Amino acid sequence: MTTLSDPPQGSFRLSMLLNDTRYRSYTFQFIALIALFAAFAYLGSNLVQNLRAAGLNISFEFLGEPAGYDINQRLIPYDSQSSHWQAAKVGVLNTLLVAFLACVTATVLGVVAGVLRLSNNWLVRKLMAIYVEAFRNVPVLIWIIIIFTIMTAVLPSPRAFRGDDPAATMLFDMFAFTNRGVYVPAPSFASGILGSAADWLIILASLVGSFFVSRWNVHRADKIQEATGQRPATFWVNLGIWLGPLVVLCWIMGLTWEYPALKGFNFAGGLTIRGSLIALWFALAIYTGAFIAENVRAGIQAISKGQTEAAASLGLRPGRIMNLVILPQALRVIIPPLISQYLNITKNSSLAIAVGYMDITGTLGGITLNQTGRAIECVLLLMLFYLTISLSISAVMNVYNNAVKLKER
C-alpha cells in the first residue's frame, strides 16, 4: 500500500536570510538601510560638531537682512537696502532671462546648422562640420570668456561716438554697440489702458489668441481639403491673424520708442543690454547650437531613406517631403535630446559669474554667500532652485514622450 504524506514543509532557518532568494533581497535592503542611516548619522554628527566649533548654526534668517550690494542688471526693483531674498529673486529672474534667450537662439542656430550639414553643397557641409566640431570640443567657459573679451576689447567705448567726426556711429541712429553694452530703443505705451505691466499682458494675450485662431484656421483648411480636395489659401489669412490685432492694439495704446542718445560720456535713454548678458547669451547659444545641430542631423538621418524615396515616388517636391513626411517622424527622435540641451543651457548659465553677470549663482551663491558666511544654507537653496527647474523640464519631456510614443499592442 502507498502511504500519502504531505510534502516536507521547509522550516525557516537563519541562513536562509542569505541563501534563499526569497529572503535575500530583504536582507540586502535591510543592510542598505542600516548603512544609509549610519552614513547620515556619521556625516550629521561631524556637521554638528564642526558648526559648534565654528560658532555657527543653520538658520535662514539672513534672507531678511539688507543685502548691502548693488546689482547692475535687474528685471524687478532692487537697491542695496533690499533683502538678500530680493537679491535672490533678481538672480532667479536673470537666470531665467538668459536661459530663455539662449534656448531660442540655440534652437534656431542648431536647426539651421543641422539641416545645412545635410545639404548637397559640399562646401556648406564642410563649413558646418567645422563649426560643430570646433564648438563641441572646446569648453564652454573658454567660449564665454572669448566672446566677452570680444565685446569689451573690440567694440568702441561710448567716448568714440562723440565729436564731429566720430570713430564709431550708431546703426540707423537707433542702435549703439559699445564695449559697455548694446543700447537699443525702448518700447513703451503712451496711452496705455491699465498700466505698463498690464499693457504687456494684453499684448501677450493677443499673441496667444492669434496662435489658437491660426491653428483653428489651419484645421478648417484641412477639413475642406479632405472633403473637396481643394485647399483654401491659409498663409495670408494667418499673417493677418497674427499681425492685425497686434497692429491695432499698438495703435490704440500708442506705442512709442525711446531712442538712446549720447549725453556727456555715456548713452542715456533706451534699453541697455550689458555686455555680460550678450556674451553669456551668444556663447551659450552658439555652443549649444552645435550640439543641437548634431541632434537634428541624427534625427533626420534616423528616418530610413525609403521614406524619402516613397514620398518622391508619389510626386512630392523636396520641400513638401521634408515638411509632411520626414520632419514629423524626425521630431520624435529630435525633441527629447533637444529638451536635455535646454536643461544644459540652464545649468551652464551658472557660469555667469565668470563674466560678472548676476544670475542666481552670482547673487545667492556668490556675494550673499561671501558676505553672510552662510555657506550651507546658500548652497542648499541654490541646488534646490536648479533641481526644481531640472525636474520641471524633465517632467515636460516625459509628458511629450508619452504623448508621441508609438502605441504598441
Next chain:
Amino acid sequence: MSDTSSQRMEPFVRHEMLPEQAPPSAQSGIVKWSRDNLFSSTSNSVLTVLSFVSIYYIIASASPWLFNGIWNASSIRECREILDGAVGGCFAVLAERWNQLLFGFTYPDDQYWRPTLAFVLLLAAAAPVMFFKYLPSKLLFFTAIYPFLAYWLIWGGPILSPIFALLGFVAGYLVWGRLVNKSFAFGFFGAIAAAFVTWAIGGAITGAVAPEQSLLSAVPSRDMGGFMLNLILGTVCVSLSLPLGIALALGRQSDMPIIKWICVVFIEFVRGVPLITLLFVASVVLAYFFPPEASIDLILRVIIMITMFSSAYIAEVIRGALAALPRGQYEAADSLGLDYPQAMRLIILPQALKISIPGIVNVAVGLFKDTTLVSVISMFDLVGMIRGPILASTEWNGVYWELFAFAALLFFIVCYGISQYSQWLERELATDHR
C-alpha cells in the same frame, strides 16, 4: 567586259573595339565635381559664393596675425615695439610662460620631468586598453600598476605608500579569486577586508619606516596647476566613476525598492544641479562633513564631487544600454542557472558596455571640458592660470587672443582625438555587417 565581281564592296565588319574616348571636359574631373557639389542649383551657387567670400575674409584677416607672430620677446610692450604697427600675434607669451601654462604657478622648476614622464607613461598605459586587439595583453600589467606609479611620480613622497596601496589591491584580488567560487558575497567582502587589512598594516609600516628625504620630493596638492591639473582631474574622475556608474545603473533597475530609490534619488539629484554648485560644495561645504581633525586637500574634495557628478551621467548611459538589451538575454541567463552576479558579469554587462561606449566617451569628453570650472573656485588650472597670474601680470596684460586660442587649441586636440578614437572603436566593435 568589265570584271565587276572582283570590285564588289564587302560589308564592313569591325574586328577590334574602338578605344574609349575621354569624356567631355565639362563632364569629368574637377569641373564635374564642382557642378554637382557646389553649383547644382541657384540657391546652392549663392551659398557657395557666400561661403567663399566669408572664408576669404576670415583667412585674410587671420593669417597676418598668425604668420607675422613674435615668438621672442619678454613683454607685450616689447612685442609691439618689434612689430612697429604691423599686425602680428605676440606668441612670445606662450614661449615664456609655457611651463606655467602646462604645470601651474608653483610647481617646482626642476621637477617638471616627473609629470612629463607620467604623461608619457599614461599614453603607454592607455594603449593596451585602447588598442587591445593589436597589442599583447601582458602589457595590461603595466596598466594595472600605472595609477600608483603616476601618483608617486606627480605627488612624490615615500615610495612605500603607493607600493602598499598596490599590495592592498593585489591581496584583495587574491582573496577574491579564492573565495568567489563559494559565493559572490564571500568573495566581495573578503576581498575588501583583505585590502583594508593590508592598507592598515602598510600605513603603520610606512609611518614608522619612512626616511626623511624620500627619493622624489613631495609636492603638495596646492602646487598642482595648469593643463596638468585638467588632465589629472579628467583621467582620475572618469576612471573612478566608471565602476560607480555601473553599480548605480544596476541598482537603479534592481527589484529591491530601497536600493532602487536610493540610486534614483542620487542620480536625479546629481544630474539636476550644475557642476559649479557641486564645486561650491567641495570648496566650502564638504569640509563641515568630515571629522574636525581631518583636513582633506581641496583637490581630493574636488575629485570626490566630480566623480559623483560623472558617475550619475554614466549611470544613465549604462541604464539606456541595459534597456536596449533584449529581455531574452536575462531569461537565457536564468535558464542556464546563473545567479545574479554571474549573469551580470558574463552575459549582460559585456553587451551593455559595448553598446554604451559612445555615450561613455561623450560623458568623458564633457567631463574633461568641465574640469575648467575649477578655475571658478580658485584652483589654477589652464583657464585659471590664464585669467589669473598671466593676464594680471604687468608684462602680459592685454594678450588675450594668443592665450585663449592656445587653450582652445589644446582642448580641441584632446577632445577631438578622443571622439575620433571612439568612432574608430565603434567601427572595430561592430559585429553586424550590413
